[in-house]
Amino acid sequence: MSEIILQQTRVDQGLDYYKKFVREYPKVSDLARASEDEVLKLWEGLGYYSRGRNLLATARFIVDHLDGKFPRSAKDLRELKGIGPYTSAAISSIANNEPIAAVDGNAFRVLSRFFDIELDIAKQSTRKYFEELMTKLIEGERPGDFNQAVMDLGASICTPKKYQCEECPLESGCLSFQKKIVDQRPVKIKKMKIRNRYLNFLILIKNEKIAIQRRDQGIWKGLYQFPLIESNHEITKFSELKEISNLELHSGELLTSFSKPHKLSHQNLFISYWTLQSADLTVNCDLDKINSYSFPKPLKDFIAAEILKINV
DNA sequence: GATCCGTGGTA
């Protein structure tokens, strides 16, 4: 129960839930009889609710198909819903004295620092290396204590930030400490997360002139662009654009609209261009000077063709 | 292998 609750969850956050669950369901058969609504109600606020559903499903499976007896080995535990490489090893080493390493986030951090391992722990393939390394380190008859000791060290002293090497019992043997690169371990290549943005540019035409504005922030700061309305989703209808904008677009007659996605390394742009006639906005740029301005590339690609269409 | 799932704490 505790190993399931403590997946990706701190002890102080999960402790009360653990107490509730063992009080409500002292035996696996008690849990197996509970309804899913009941279990999820108890789980409420803890997050990762599939854990609660898998917990119940596994309790029922153990009662219905395993005669109420838990598997002993990590290999067999691994087959149960909600129990993966870490949890199976943790349970088996603690409850069954199986000499197998429970590699969690703490183990990655502690071992990568102690042995100065440069492997990227964000890669799934790295797990195997750490599992084999740490399993070799298990000696004696208390593999569960060894695993928990590594986790405790990582949770209390060898923490991600503000680690306290001077308090660490392993300081003298720690390669990262000797090299003064503790802050660089573990190596975790963070994948750039790509943001979606929805940009609606207004091409406002009035008396052979076109409205532009200058960006004052962001990656295009200082460059010129068409008046922009950014939305949190893709706008496909002009009426919707008028609704979400504070601008007085009602006086503008829609001539054409055009959409083109544009991929940057760090964001996907969904760009729509809306060409309006007789718009009631400040017009400050001669149409024939438009190419002399520094527009963002996604705009540049489009401007020439659009202007041609306007002139036609 | 990449992505999603949740809430709470921290720098």
Place this chain on the structure above:
DNA sequence: TTACCAAGGAT
């Protein structure tokens, strides 16, 4: 404000 992260697992 924001990113990062915490005793991971399923898809």
